[in-house]
Amino acid sequence: MKTKKHGVGMWARTAVGLASLSAGLAVAAEAPAKPCLIAGWENPPSVCVAHTKSIAATCYICHGPNGKSLGAIPSLAGQDKAYLVAAMKEFKSGKRESTVMRKYAVGYTDTEYEELAEFFSAIK
Numbered sequence: 322m323k324t325k326k327h328g329v330g331m332w333a334r335t336a337v338g339l340a341s342l343s344a345g346l347a348v349a350a351e352a353p354a355k356p357c358l359i360a361g362w363e364n365p366p367s368v369c370v371a372h373t374k375s376i377a378a379t380c381y382i383c384h385g386p387n388g389k390s391l392g393a394i395p396s397l398a399g400q401d402k403a404y405l406v407a408a409m410k411e412f413k414s415g416k417r418e419s420t421v422m423r424k425y426a427v428g429y430t431d432t433e434y435e436e437l438a439e440f441f442s443a444i445k
């Protein structure tokens with residue numbers, strides 16, 4: 322009896338091991354090439370990437386899918402990272418004139434500008 326229980330336990334541990342291994346692989350496939358700026362124990366890179374992507378998705382309405390413009394509004398994809406961060410800061414401060422961008426820029430932090438810029442600049 323003892324031996325059988327032990328055997329089941331071993332199998333269960335192996336199954337749990339495999340499940341966490343495949344979960345780990347799924348996360349690894351989604352992980353960014355560079356670590357996230359606001360990552361920490363309470364905010365692992367997978368959460369941070371999801372946060373950046375969810376903000377970025379709100380930009381697609383005007384800047385096109387994945388920031389690749391379909392019209393007159395400039396593309397964000399493949400744009401220089403420092404340029405994108407500077408543009409957001411200038412929209413926020415009002416240094417750069419805008420029709421709508423100030424409203425979007427005020428909603429995010431400098432760290433989020435960095436992450437959005439990192440995200441869009443990496444799109445080819």
Ligand code: HEC
Nearest residue numbers: 376379380382383394395405408409419420421422425437
């Ligand atoms: C409602 C439409 C709209 C949305 C949504 C929007 N933008 Fe814009 N964006 C514009 C327009 C229009 C401009 C040109 C400047 C202006 O008139 O505001 C612009 C310009 C920019 C520029 C300057 C680009 C350049 O080449 O100089 C950046 C950077 C930018 N947007 C980033 C973003 C980011 C990041 C988001 C998402 C958080 C976003 N935008 C969401 C409409 C939008």
